[in-house]
Amino acid sequence: MDAPVQEVIKQHLIDPEICIRCNTCEETCPVDAVTHDGNNYVVDAGICNHCMDCISPCPTGSIDNWRVVTRPYSLQEQFSWSELPTQEDVAVNAGGAAAIDALEDDVSRLLEEARKGLGGKPVAPHSAGKPTVNLYNRGKPATATVTGNFRLTDAASDSDIRHIILDFGNQPFPVLEGQSIGIVVPGVDAGGNAHHPRLYSVASSRDGEKRNANNLALTVKRVDGGLCSNYLCDLPRGAKIQVTGPFGATFLMPDDPAANIIMICTGTGSAPFRGFTERRRRAMPDAAGRLLLFFGARRPEELPYFGPLQKVPEKLLGKFFCYSRVPNEPRVYVQDRIRSEAGEIAKLLADSNTHVYICGLRGMESGVDEAFADACRAASLDWSALKPAMRESGRYHVETY
Ligand SMILES: Cc1cc2nc3c(=O)[nH]c(=O)nc-3n(C[C@H](O)[C@H](O)[C@H](O)COP(=O)(O)OP(=O)(O)OC[C@H]3O[C@@H](n4cnc5c(N)ncnc54)[C@H](O)[C@@H]3O)c2cc1C
Ligand code: SF4
Ligand code: SF4
Incomplete structure (x- = not known):
């Protein structure tokens, strides 16, 4: 039997x-x-x-x-x-x-x-590099040294966003543009449990802040009452911290100079796009593909990397800044700017080598989605069919938190 x-x-x-x-x-x-x-x-x-x-x-x-x-x-x-x-x-x-x-x-x-x-499984762009994930965990974290920590937003602004550089010394910590890392705050919470790691997007390109340095940059916003963001923003140079990761296997940059990349962000959502821009600038400065950045903030003083971004040539990066709280000026959000550039956007969306990335505050996707639908409608394209097709072919990515 x-x-x-x-x-x-x-x-x-x-x-x-x-x-x-x-x-x-x-x-x-x-x-x-x-x-x-x-x-x-x-x-x-x-x-x-x-x-x-x-x-x-x-x-x-x-x-x-x-x-x-x-x-x-x-x-x-x-x-x-x-x-x-x-x-x-x-x-x-x-x-x-x-x-x-x-x-x-x-x-x-x-x-x-x-x-x-629900619109298909997120897929990495076909040309993206192969990411390393979960190399370090809470039980076995990497130790990084803080080699830089400076404020990106105007001192007068109440938004404190910082550029923080972490050096990994002789420990391997391979990342690709678009990945995140985990930061472990020392100590335990009120219940005696270790703090869970918080995720931060890598804001530099794969070869570090300076070519071939074993370091990476983060763009961190200080959150009122937030444990990890305040820990990071207050770190002095020379401090040692515990890091997990890298994480993320789909929100990755296409490694193809012919790819058009439309990047849409608010606040610290700009972090991965700084990495994307640095990668293009260093590895493929004469890329044929367009790189477009739609960047929303309340005011210019609150827009991280505002100064350095002004110096990036238009040929490398098309920039559309959108401000929603400048006195005596109309409120402009990223979706408004997408609508005013509808002609170029629709042309790019019709191209099978165009990729869309949205990163920033949770909830920003729906406004952007409607703006894309409007741009498509005016050009007789069907966004409701195009979006899932782009997602399934690794050309539409959202990371909001
Ligand atoms: C994929 C991904 C990438 C990210 N990338 C970035 C990035 O590049 N830059 C960036 O700045 N952030 C990024 N984040 C967000 C980041 O991970 C953290 O969520 C953020 O920094 C806040 O963490 P915190 O520890 O400071 O706040 P937490 O301590 O987690 O608190 C969060 C909020 O809850 C409130 N709170 C906490 N405890 C209580 C309580 N007991 N009662 C009531 N309210 C409470 C706090 O006041 C605060 O407003 C990313 C998140 C994800 C998922
Ligand atoms: S945990 Fe997830 S999969 Fe399981 S019942 Fe709930 S929603 Fe469904
Ligand atoms: S939905 Fe949020 S709480 Fe639930 S598993 Fe995902 S990250 Fe964790």
Whole structure:
């Protein structure tokens, strides 16, 4: 007689290393399978029905993790993790192995369906370099030395945004433009748990602030009452800090001089685009592809990199600054400027070598989306079909937080 099929499940887990504890998954889950304590966000295996509603809204991808297990990890186990367990070898008989195959197929199919319904799975540009991810974690962080920390915004402005340079000495820390790193604030929170790392976009190009330096730059905004941003903004030169990552495998720059790149940002969302611009300037200064930056701020004094950006030639970077709080002037947001450049935007969107990147405050995507739809409509293009096609071919990327 055949041995009975062994019970196996594919357990849905959250990666505590890159989860930013934003609560989106808990708000989204229709059956209340997501819960949290002071340490981690976790999924209850007894409740989760693999509906996949939470996958696309998660801003970091940390919710898209799965392990085949014969005994599900309990909530208490998950609350105690600082990193995900590796997939263990699951010892099962032939019936169990077939059950695992069926589970893998089932979850892949459900994920595929969920991603299609929500505009497709994010994909890296085909020409992007191969990113290194998760080289360092909270258990084994890299140590970086602060070699620069200066204010980018006007001293009179109440917005303190800083350019911070981190040097990795002789530790390898390979990054690509568009990736993020994690910063670990020392100490523990009120509940005695280690602080979870916060993510910051790399603001320099892959070869560092100066060519071939083993360092990188961040653009950090001081947040009222914020733990990590204040820690970073107050760091003196010479301070040593713990870093995790690198993270991010899709919001990457196309490594193709013919690619047109439309970059849209507010505030510190400019960080990855500084990296993109530096990469173009150094590696492909005569690139045929257009590089366009739509950059929104309340006032010029609050726009990080305002001075240095003025010096970047128009041939390398087309710049559209949009200010929403300049006294006696109309409020202009990034979507307004996209509309006033609708002709050029529609021409670029019709080109299969154009990539769109949106980075900055959560919520900015919808206004930009409507402006793209208007620009397309005026040129008889269908944005509702073009956008998912661009996303699926690795040419439409959003990173908001
Ligand atoms: C992919 C990605 C890239 C990012 N890149 C950048 C970047 O390049 N630059 C950048 O500046 N940021 C970036 N961020 C945001 C960054 O990770 C942090 O979220 C940000 O710096 C705030 O972190 P914090 O530790 O200072 O604030 P937190 O301590 O996490 O607090 C956040 C907010 O909650 C409030 N708060 C905290 N505790 C409580 C409480 N108990 N009760 C009520 N309110 C509370 C704080 O006052 C604050 O307003 C990025 C985020 C992501 C996901
Ligand atoms: S980052 Fe993702 S997994 Fe973490 S709380 Fe937010 S939505 Fe949930
Ligand atoms: S897959 Fe569905 S049931 Fe499971 S945690 Fe996500 S939203 Fe909830």
